[in-house]
Amino acid sequence: MSLDHAILGFLRYGPRTGYDLKKVFDVSVRHFWPAQQSQIYQSLTNLTDHGHIECEVIAQTDRPNRKLFHITNSGRDELQRWLVAPIAEKPVRAQFLIQIFFAGCLTDTEILHLLESKAKEVQRVIERFEHGEIPHPTHAKDLPPREQFFWYLTLDFGIDNAYQSLRWLKQAIARIRNKDYEQGIAGALAERKSS
Amino acid sequence: MSLDHAILGFLRYGPRTGYDLKKVFDVSVRHFWPAQQSQIYQSLTNLTDHGHIECEVIAQTDRPNRKLFHITNSGRDELQRWLVAPIAEKPVRAQFLIQIFFAGCLTDTEILHLLESKAKEVQRVIERFEHGEIPHPTHAKDLPPREQFFWYLTLDFGIDNAYQSLRWLKQAIARIRNKDYEQGIAGALAERKSS
DNA sequence: AAATTCATGTAATAAGTTACATGATTCC
DNA sequence: GGAATCATGTAACTTATTACATGAATTT
CATH class of the missing domain: 1.10.10.10 (Winged helix-like DNA-binding domain superfamily/Winged helix DNA-binding domain)
Incomplete structure (x- = not known):
C-alpha cells in the first residue's frame, strides 16, 4: 500500500x-x-x-x-x-469532468460559472505551490542534493499539472463564450501538435 | 456522490x-x-x-x-x-510521485527505468484516447451538437493532461540523464513562463 | 480566556474493488 | 467446444474520512 x-x-x-x-x-x-x-x-x-x-x-x-x-x-x-516496481496507478477520478460531461442541460452562464470557479481554485493551488511551503525547507535543507532534487521534482510535477489545468480551463471558457459548441465535436477538440 | x-x-x-x-x-x-x-x-x-x-x-x-x-x-x-454547484475535488493521489519522492535511495538506472515505464503507460493512454473509441460514437452521434461538445470536452481534457504528463516525464528523464540532481533543488524546478 | 502544541488512539461510516454465484443464448 | 452477451445481484475486503475521546503545557 x-x-x-x-x-x-x-x-x-x-x-x-x-x-x-x-x-x-x-x-x-x-x-x-x-x-x-x-x-x-x-x-x-x-x-x-x-x-x-x-x-x-x-x-x-x-x-x-x-x-x-x-x-x-x-x-x-x-x-x-x-x-x-512500476505500479498501475489508481484510476483518476475528477468530479468536475462529470459536471462538464452532463453540462448539456446547463445554460452557458451556469457552465461558465462552474469553469471559472474551478479556474480560481487551480489558481489558488498554483499560488500555494509557488509560495514555496511544500516541501517545507526545514525538512529538505539537511538532505543531500540528490534527495532534495527528487523531493522538488514532485513539486515540479504538481506545478506543471496545475498550469496545464488552468490553461485548459481558460481555453474551455473561451470556446464556450465563442459558442464553439455549435460545431459539436469539432468545436471541442483542440489542435495539438505532436509531443 | x-x-x-x-x-x-x-x-x-x-x-x-x-x-x-x-x-x-x-x-x-x-x-x-x-x-x-x-x-x-x-x-x-x-x-x-x-x-x-x-x-x-x-x-x-x-x-x-x-x-x-x-x-x-x-x-x-x-x-x-x-x-x-462547484465541488471540492477529492485530493489527487499519485503513487508514482511517492516513488519519485523517495527515489534518492535508487540508482539512476532504477529511477530511469521507472520513469520510462511510466512514460510508456501514458503513451498507451494517449493512443487509446486518440483512437477515438471514448466517447463511443454510437452513444454520442444522436445527441444535439451542444451535448456532443461537452462530452468531447472531457476527452480533450484527458488528452491534454496525458500530453502534459508525457512531456514532464521526458523532461525528468533528460534531467536525470544530465545529472541535474547535482544542483539539488535548482535542478528540479523547470523554468515556466507565466500562464 | 482561548487557541495551539504535544501525543495517543478507537469507532463508525463511506466508497470502491474483488470475489462469488447463476444460467440460457448466441456468436466464432 | 469456448467465449461473449445478456442480466441479475450479494458478501467480503480495503482504503480513506469523520467523529469521538482525553488531557497537560504553552503560547497568544
Whole structure:
C-alpha cells in the first residue's frame, strides 16, 4: 500500500512518532498523498504487525508516552522492492469532468460559472505551490542534493499539472463564450501538435 | 456522490438497466470516473431509496427480468442542483510521485527505468484516447451538437493532461540523464513562463 | 480566556474493488 | 467446444474520512 511505503520512506531518514509523521506528511507529500492522523496510526500498527517497523516506547509523565518507530531490515527491503516496481496507478477520478460531461442541460452562464470557479481554485493551488511551503525547507535543507532534487521534482510535477489545468480551463471558457459548441465535436477538440 | 449523479445524468437521456449503464460508462466516462458493475447496482438501490429513480420491471423468461430505471422529478432536481454547484475535488493521489519522492535511495538506472515505464503507460493512454473509441460514437452521434461538445470536452481534457504528463516525464528523464540532481533543488524546478 | 502544541488512539461510516454465484443464448 | 452477451445481484475486503475521546503545557 502506498501510505505504508511512504511511511517507510520517512522512517528511513530516522525514527519518528505517528505525530511526527503527520507533520512531515503535511509539508511534503500532501499534494499527492494526503494522510489523516488516524490513518497514519493505523498504518503504523499494520507495519508493526508485518515486522517492517519496530516500536521504542519513550516514557513521559505529562503526556502520553511517545512511541518512536524504527524501520527494520525487512522494512528497508520492502521499501526498496516497492520503489523500483512500476505500479498501475489508481484510476483518476475528477468530479468536475462529470459536471462538464452532463453540462448539456446547463445554460452557458451556469457552465461558465462552474469553469471559472474551478479556474480560481487551480489558481489558488498554483499560488500555494509557488509560495514555496511544500516541501517545507526545514525538512529538505539537511538532505543531500540528490534527495532534495527528487523531493522538488514532485513539486515540479504538481506545478506543471496545475498550469496545464488552468490553461485548459481558460481555453474551455473561451470556446464556450465563442459558442464553439455549435460545431459539436469539432468545436471541442483542440489542435495539438505532436509531443 | 459523484457516481449517483453520473447515473442520473445518463438516465436523463432515457430509462436504462444497470447492465446498460455499465456499458455506457465503459465507453464514455470511464477515463475520469470508472465504475464496477456491482457498484452501479448498489448505487441504483441507493437512488431508488432516495426517490430519485423508479424501477420498471420487464419480465423475461430465459434471463433475469430486466429492471429499467427511470429518473423522477426529484432525481432531475437533484442532478440540476449538483451540476451547478462547484465541488471540492477529492485530493489527487499519485503513487508514482511517492516513488519519485523517495527515489534518492535508487540508482539512476532504477529511477530511469521507472520513469520510462511510466512514460510508456501514458503513451498507451494517449493512443487509446486518440483512437477515438471514448466517447463511443454510437452513444454520442444522436445527441444535439451542444451535448456532443461537452462530452468531447472531457476527452480533450484527458488528452491534454496525458500530453502534459508525457512531456514532464521526458523532461525528468533528460534531467536525470544530465545529472541535474547535482544542483539539488535548482535542478528540479523547470523554468515556466507565466500562464 | 482561548487557541495551539504535544501525543495517543478507537469507532463508525463511506466508497470502491474483488470475489462469488447463476444460467440460457448466441456468436466464432 | 469456448467465449461473449445478456442480466441479475450479494458478501467480503480495503482504503480513506469523520467523529469521538482525553488531557497537560504553552503560547497568544
